[in-house]
Structures are given as C-alpha cells and as structure tokens.
Amino acid sequence: MTVMEQRGAYRPAPPPAWQPRTDPAPLLPDAEPYRVLGTEAATKADPELLLRLYAQLVRGRRYNTQATALTKQGRLAVYPSSTGQEACEIAAALVLQDRDWLFPSYRDTLAVVARGVDPVEALTLLRGDWHTGYDPYAHRVAPLSTPLATQLPHAVGLAHAARLKGDDVVALAMVGDGGTSEGDFHEALNFAAVWRAPVVFLVQNNGFAISVPLAKQTAAPSLAHKAVGYGMPGRLVDGNDAAALHEVLADVVRHAREGGGPTLVEAVTYRMDAHTNADDATRYRTDADVAAWRDHDPVLLLERELTGRGLLDEDAVTAAREDAETMAAELRDRMNRDAETDPMDLFAHVYAEPTPQLREQRALLRAELAAEREGGDR
Ligand SMILES: Cc1ncc(C[n+]2csc(CCOP(=O)(O)OP(=O)(O)O)c2C)c(N)n1
Numbered sequence: 001m002t003v004m005e006q007r008g009a010y011r012p013a014p015p016p017a018w019q020p021r022t023d024p025a026p027l028l029p030d031a032e033p034y035r036v037l038g039t040e041a042a043t044k045a046d047p048e049l050l051l052r053l054y055a056q057l058v059r060g061r062r063y064n065t066q067a068t069a070l071t072k073q074g075r076l077a078v079y080p081s082s083t084g085q086e087a088c089e090i091a092a093a094l095v096l097q098d099r100d101w102l103f104p105s106y107r108d109t110l111a112v113v114a115r116g117v118d119p120v121e122a123l124t125l126l127r128g129d130w131h132t133g134y135d136p137y138a139h140r141v142a143p144l145s146t147p148l149a150t151q152l153p154h155a156v157g158l159a160h161a162a163r164l165k166g167d168d169v170v171a172l173a174m175v176g177d178g179g180t181s182e183g184d185f186h187e188a189l190n191f192a193a194v195w196r197a198p199v200v201f202l203v204q205n206n207g208f209a210i211s212v213p214l215a216k217q218t219a220a221p222s223l224a225h226k227a228v229g230y231g232m233p234g235r236l237v238d239g240n241d242a243a244a245l246h247e248v249l250a251d252v253v254r255h256a257r258e259g260g261g262p263t264l265v266e267a268v269t270y271r272m273d274a275h276t277n278a279d280d281a282t283r284y285r286t287d288a289d290v291a292a293w294r295d296h297d298p299v300l301l302l303e304r305e306l307t308g309r310g311l312l313d314e315d316a317v318t319a320a321r322e323d324a325e326t327m328a329a330e331l332r333d334r335m336n337r338d339a340e341t342d343p344m345d346l347f348a349h350v351y352a353e354p355t356p357q358l359r360e361q362r363a364l365l366r367a368e369l370a371a372e373r374e375g376g377d378r
C-alpha cells in the first residue's frame with residue numbers, strides 16, 4: 001500500500017470529549033466603549049457622585065498643569081502628565097475601599113493623590129530625591145512603577161496572598177497600552193485568571209507608547225479582547241467618561257471581591273500632552289490629531305452633563321476652580337522648598353550586606369563630605 005492509500009484509509013476520530021473549557025461569549029467586550037455621559041444612563045447616575053468626580057477632575061487637571069510647570073522651573077526632574085486621562089485616574093482611586101491596594105505606573109500620580117497620598121510625597125520619585133517618597137502601607141499604594149508592567153505581577157501576588165490569608169482585599173493595577181506588550185503583562189494575567197485572584201487590570205489606552213501608536217503596538221481587535229485568551233472578562237469603556245469608568249470599575253471590583261476573579265478593563269482615552277516634559281510630540285503627531293480629542297475632554301464632558309441637568313452653575317464651577325487653585329499654590333510653595341536629603345542615603349537599601357566596593361565608595365563619600373564641611377567652616 002502506498003502512503004497516499006494509507007492516508008485515504010485513515011479516518012481519525014475527534015479528540016476524546018473535547019469542548020471549550022469556558023464559554024468565551026460572556027468574556028467578550030462590548031463592540032463599542034461603554035458610555036454614560038450624554039446618554040439615557042446618565043439620568044440614573046447619582047448626582048452627588050458626579051459632583052464629587054467633577055471636583056476631583058478639576059483638581060487633577062490643575063495638578064497636572066502645576067507639576068508640568070514645576071519641570072520648567074527646575075523643581076521637578078520629570079513629569080508624565082495625565083492631562084486628558086484624569087477620569088481614569090480619579091475613578092480608579094474612588095472605587096477602592098481603604099483596605100484595597102492600588103498599583104500605579106509612573107503616569108498615575110493623580111490616582112495616588114486621589115487615594116490620599118500627600119501631593120508632594122507623590123512627586124518625590126519624579127523629583128529624584130528619594131525612592132518612593134511615601135509609605136506604601138499608609139494608604140495601600142504601591143510605588144509608582146517606572147519599569148513597564150512590573151507592577152502587574154506584584155498586584156496579582158498581593159491579591160492572591162490576601163485571599164489565601166482570608167483578607168478581604170482587591171488589587172487594582174494600572175498599565176498603559178504599550179505595557180500590554182510586556183511579558184509581565186502576560187504572566188500577570190495568566191496567573192490572575194488561573195488563581196481567580198481578586199485583581200482588576202486597568203489599561204489606559206491613550207493611543208501611544210511614547211512615539212509608538214497603538215497600530216504598531218498590537219494587531220488585537222482591542223486591548224480588552226486580550227482578556228479572553230486568559231479566560232477573564234474584558235470590558236471596553238470610554239476612558240474620558242468619568243461616570244462610565246466609575247460604574248464599570250466599581251462593578252468589576254465588586255465582582256473580584258465576591259470571588260468572581262479578575263477582569264481587564266480597557267479605557268479608551270488620549271494623551272493630550274507629550275509623553276513627558278522630555279518628549280517632543282510634534283515629531284510623531286499633528287495638532288489636528290490632538291484637536292479631534294479636545295471636544296471629548298473628560299472635564300468638559302462631565303461639566304456639560306452637570307450643567308445640562310442643572311446640577312452645576314457658574315458659582316459652583318468657580319468654587320471648584322478656586323479650590324484647585326489653592327491646592328496648586330500649596331503644591332508650588334512646598335515644591336519650591338529644597339528637599340532635605342542626605343547623600344549617604346545613596347548607599348542605603350541597596351543590599352542587606354553591602355559589597356566591598358559599596359563600602360569603599362561609601363567611605364570615600366563620607367570623607368569627601370567631611371572635607372567639604374571643614375572647608376565650608378574656614
Ligand atoms: C521594561 C521597560 N521597557 C521600556 C521602558 C521605556 N519606556 C518608558 S515609558 C514607555 C512607553 C510606555 O507606553 P504605555 O505603556 O502606553 O504608557 P503611557 O506612557 O502611554 O502611559 C517606554 C517604552 C520602560 N520604562 N520599561
């Protein structure tokens with residue numbers, strides 16, 4: 001018998017008892033980003049919550065402009081502004097309980113401040129003064145993570161450990177569209193889904209990873225679709241709609257808390273400013289690209305909704321802006337004071353047992369500082 005004849009005779013049976021391990025249909029994201037503001041759903045939203053979100057958005061916007069100004073005055077080394085993304089930042093902080101944990105990336109200072117961290121301490125790392133600057137345990141906020149996506153496995157580990165210990169804790173981890181291409185993103189999502197860990201992954205898709213547009217980042221239908229491959233639900237939300245974000249994030253946090261496992265939320269937003277003060281965005285995008293998003297500004301969307309419903313008048317807008325101005329003035333004043341740093345701290349917390357080289361360098365620096373002090377006395 002020839003090989004072809006053998007093949008013809010071979011009638012393989014299907015794999016024994018194959019079936020999908022979970023039904024993928026309920027995991028799929030909506031076809032369009034979920035919206036509340038300007039829709040029928042907005043009439044059902046709690047006015048008090050909308051006003052609270054508005055006040056925080058106005059403060060957040062002002063914090064961004066103030067921090068950016070501080071980089072120009074040489075008071076802050078670098079600032080990755082979240083202008084245009086304030087709704088994601090504020091909603092992420094407001095949906096968490098005190099006992100929960102937030103795992104931010106470098107872009108998420110606003111979420112950190114909205115969670116209660118001191119506004120100046122939140123900038124310590126970006127000022128280059130010290131490591132994290134705030135006590136992560138005080139408000140249950142992990143350090144701002146500069147290496148992309150490394151905060152994600154940390155969040156999963158913490159959430160999984162909390163569940164093993166019987167602690168009622170949810171971890172919310174924030175990451176950018178570019179961060180979804182990292183191995184840590186894959187590993188975190190896979191572990192979270194297999195363990196059904198109480199984690200929420202909030203992907204802020206702001207269109208760019210520095211100069212790399214989303215089209216060059218991924219061929220996935222959406223970033224929310226990535227969730228399905230790991231066996232967790234993906235939700236797609238308008239990332240400039242504070243009410244929609246609050247509703248969806250509160251829902252998936254509740255789901256995680258009740259033992260339902262992790263969710264990936266993709267918030268579709270836009271980075272209005274350059275990547276940081278060290279980036280020139282005109283090299284890779286036009287003013288027209290940015291202008292298209294101005295009418296979909298998160299502060300404007302909420303302001304329109306509240307004004308339209310008679311929940312916000314001119315006096316209330318002025319009051320919110322004045323409050324933000326006071327916060328900015330205080331931030332400016334405090335950031336204009338020189339930080340008290342000890343150069344010897346360079347060697348602290350590097351190794352439990354310093355290496356001989358570090359000991360030698362430490363001795364050299366100590367001697368140099370002592371000589372400088374003596375010189376100064378003369
Ligand atoms: C592991 C790692 N690789 C590269 C970088 C350099 N880097 C800093 S920000 C950035 C772009 C990230 O884009 P995205 O995740 O979309 O976040 P966004 O800045 O837009 O908020 C890159 C590549 C880094 N910080 N960490």
Ligand SMILES: [Mg+2]
Binds near residue numbers: 176177204210
């Ligand atoms: Mg991005």
